[in-house]
Amino acid sequence: xxxxxxxxxxxxxxxxxxxxxxxxxxxxxxxxxxxxxxxxxxxxxxxxxxxxxxxxxxxxxxxxxxxxxxxxxxxxxxxxxxxxxxxxxxxxxxxxxxxxxxxxxxxxxxxxxxxxxxxxxxxxxxxxxxxxxxxxxxxxxxxxxxxxxxxxxxxxxxxxxxxxxxxxxxxxxxxxxxxxxxxxxxxxxxxxxxxxxxxxxxxxxxxxxxxxxxxxxxxxxxxxxxxxxxxxxxxxxxxxxxxxxxxxxxxxxxxxxxxxxxxxxxxxxxxxxxxxxxxxxxxxxxxxxxxxxxxxxxxxxxxxxxxxxxxxxxxxxxxxxxxxxxxxxxxxxxxxxxxxxxxxxxxxxxxxxxxxxxxxxxxxxxxxxxxxxxxxxxxxxxxxxxxxxxxxxxxxxxxxxxxxxx
Amino acid sequence: xxxxxxxxxxxxxxxxxxxxxxxxxxxxxxxxxxxxxxxxxxxxxxxxxxxxxxxxxxxxxxxxxxxxxxxxxxxxxxxxxxxxxxxxxxxxxxxxxxxxxxxxxxxxxxxxxxxxxxxxxxxxxxxxxxxxxxxxxxxxxxxxxxxxxxxxxxxxxxxxxxxxxxxxxxxxxxxxxxxxxxxxx
Numbered sequence: 001x002x003x004x005x006x007x008x009x010x011x012x013x014x015x016x017x018x019x020x021x022x023x024x025x026x027x028x029x030x031x032x033x034x035x036x037x038x039x040x041x042x043x044x045x046x047x048x049x050x051x052x053x054x055x056x057x058x059x060x061x062x063x064x065x066x067x068x069x070x071x072x073x074x075x076x077x078x079x080x081x082x083x084x085x086x087x088x089x090x091x092x093x094x095x096x097x098x099x100x101x102x103x104x105x106x107x108x109x110x111x112x113x114x115x116x117x118x119x120x121x122x123x124x125x126x127x128x129x130x131x132x133x134x135x136x137x138x139x140x141x142x143x144x145x146x147x148x149x150x151x152x153x154x155x156x157x158x159x160x161x162x163x164x165x166x167x168x169x170x171x172x173x174x175x176x177x178x179x180x181x182x183x184x185x186x187x188x189x190x191x192x193x194x195x196x197x198x199x200x201x202x203x204x205x206x207x208x209x210x211x212x213x214x215x216x217x218x219x220x221x222x223x224x225x226x227x228x229x230x231x232x233x234x235x236x237x238x239x240x241x242x243x244x245x246x247x248x249x250x251x252x253x254x255x256x257x258x259x260x261x262x263x264x265x266x267x268x269x270x271x272x273x274x275x276x277x278x279x280x281x282x283x284x285x286x287x288x289x290x291x292x293x294x295x296x297x298x299x300x301x302x303x304x305x306x307x308x309x310x311x312x313x314x315x316x317x318x319x320x321x322x323x324x325x326x327x328x329x330x331x332x333x334x335x336x337x338x339x340x341x342x343x344x345x346x347x348x349x350x351x352x353x354x355x356x357x358x359x360x361x362x363x364x365x366x367x368x369x370x371x372x373x374x375x376x377x378x379x380x381x382x383x384x385x386x387x388x389x390x391x392x393x394x395x396x397x398x399x400x401x402x403x404x405x406x
Numbered sequence: 407x408x409x410x411x412x413x414x415x416x417x418x419x420x421x422x423x424x425x426x427x428x429x430x431x432x433x434x435x436x437x438x439x440x441x442x443x444x445x446x447x448x449x450x451x452x453x454x455x456x457x458x459x460x461x462x463x464x465x466x467x468x469x470x471x472x473x474x475x476x477x478x479x480x481x482x483x484x485x486x487x488x489x490x491x492x493x494x495x496x497x498x499x500x501x502x503x504x505x506x507x508x509x510x511x512x513x514x515x516x517x518x519x520x521x522x523x524x525x526x527x528x529x530x531x532x533x534x535x536x537x538x539x540x541x542x543x544x545x546x547x548x549x550x551x552x553x554x555x556x557x558x559x560x561x562x563x564x565x566x567x568x569x570x571x572x573x574x575x576x577x578x579x580x581x582x583x584x585x586x587x588x589x590x591x
Contacts, residue, residue: 010432012425012428012429012432012438012440014425145467174467176441176443177441177467178467180441180442181439181440181441181467182424182425182428182429182438182439182440182441183428183437183438183439183440183464184432184437184438278467279467281465281466281467282465282466282467282468284465285465285466366468366469366470367467367468368468368470369466369468369470370470
């Protein structure tokens with residue numbers, strides 16, 4: 001039986017330690033991992049917990065990230081609670097197996113510490129890997145600070161393992177900006193944390209020898225489409241109600257509230273920025289300062305990236321007159337993902353909001369409060385003019401000549 | 407909001423120092439943030455670490471900082487690093503050096519007219535801990551200069567922060583912290 005760990009009510013943890021502690025508290029059966037900066041400490045800490053008898057489950061070191069996720073798939077199909085962590089190129093190497101995990105409906109939890117993807121080589125944070133995951137069929141939750149990285153892991157296990165869902169889930173946090181930034185984290189006791197998620201209940205597990213099943217079958221044209229339709233049906237209809245129920249239950253337990261879409265000062269906002277990760281919180285602080293000057297600005301943070309919370313976004317954006325979408329990933333040949341997703345979400349509504357796109361923070365480049373003030377100045381001009389006064393896509397914080405497109 | 411920037415070389419313990427300080431401050435009910443900027447730098451490379459302290463939750467995640475305190479824990483960095491970047495008129499400098507404050511300011515004109523304190527954290531750590539790990543003594547100096555906490559309270563909490571180390575190393579760190587507190591000028 002695993003040893004219990006005494007935690008203070010508030011521990012000063014970075015995002016990696018917060019994720020490691022959550023994995024320990026839910027008592028994962030198998031963690032199979034291959035280290036990569038900046039997610040390495042998640043599995044390194046966890047291996048330390050395992051070596052010091054705080055964990056009953058297995059810790060498996062694999063030869064690559066492809067091997068790590070393959071091992072997770074095997075363990076999950078066998079009927080265990082399973083998790084791992086990765087970043088960047090490691091995530092890229094996992095991609096093939098990510099589709100297998102979701103297609104086989106295996107509720108694996110993957111902590112993704114978001115990092116730039118080379119070339120050029122860069123260990124720092126941006127959202128390239130998170131964006132790469134968006135068609136893999138996984139649930140994707142986004143943390144803005146170490147507290148969220150801790151809390152969202154519990155919520156991810158609870159929802160992913162629900163028998164009405166049975167889909168894998170990623171918990172994202174910003175490389176270094178969250179993963180290596182220590183902040184106060186309100187903890188749960190081991191008992192409370194475990195009980196929130198509960199005992200793992202296997203379904204169609206391969207080790208249930210009385211009810212033999214096959215996983216990873218070949219279907220060809222005959223059944224592939226129906227399988228994918230059922231997968232999409234689960235992702236589109238089952239996940240959001242379960243997430244909302246989990247958010248409610250988590251609030252009842254801890255007092256901390258999570259939402260599909262996080263909003264700040266949006267009740268009467270005339271203009272808003274939409275972003276993800278640590279940028280959401282920095283933008284909230286900027287909005288507080290702008291509000292003190294009488295400027296009706298707001299922030300929308302994407303908490304649940306997949307499934308895309310379209311209805312909620314339409315609701316929170318219905319009265320704004322100018323929207324800036326902030327993408328921390330190089331769009332390579334088109335508009336940023338958030339610009340495209342928000343455009344698609346709002347196209348059939350009555351909105352007349354002016355929508356523009358900002359590419360920022362690639363490879364860990366700082367997003368300063370001054371940058372955000374500049375963006376809100378643009379949005380104010382767009383709102384007053386009723387049309388874009390800037391190019392649709394601008395680069396923020398880039399050295400050299402100003403870069404913009406469309 | 408209180409903001410502190412550390413200038414260090416990778417391996418000298420600035421990250422541990424910043425996180426240790428955050429841990430101690432957090433026990434008093436304040437909100438803290440500790441982070442570093444080093445990328446994939448190698449041991450010995452110049453780097454910076456940061457602390458933010460506030461009564462309200464800290465939402466700001468920008469790396470940009472106009473610091474209230476600048477802590478330099480490697481003596482050579484005052485000549486090679488941009489340690490006065492984004493300084494404020496009342497930024498306080500605490501610098502590890504074997505020089506006196508007057509000698510240091512004479513050797514680095516950027517410090518003229520600034521609030522400058524000096525302490526030899528390298529020598530203190532070598533003589534107490536047995537290695538040039540100047541992070542904990544710098545925290546002792548910071549306690550003296552800032553008046554942030556009583557020494558007994560601070561040391562009691564640092565013992566908890568360092569609890570995974572062998573007892574004799576913890577004891578040596580406490581002596582180092584006290585010496586820097588007493589010797590900073």
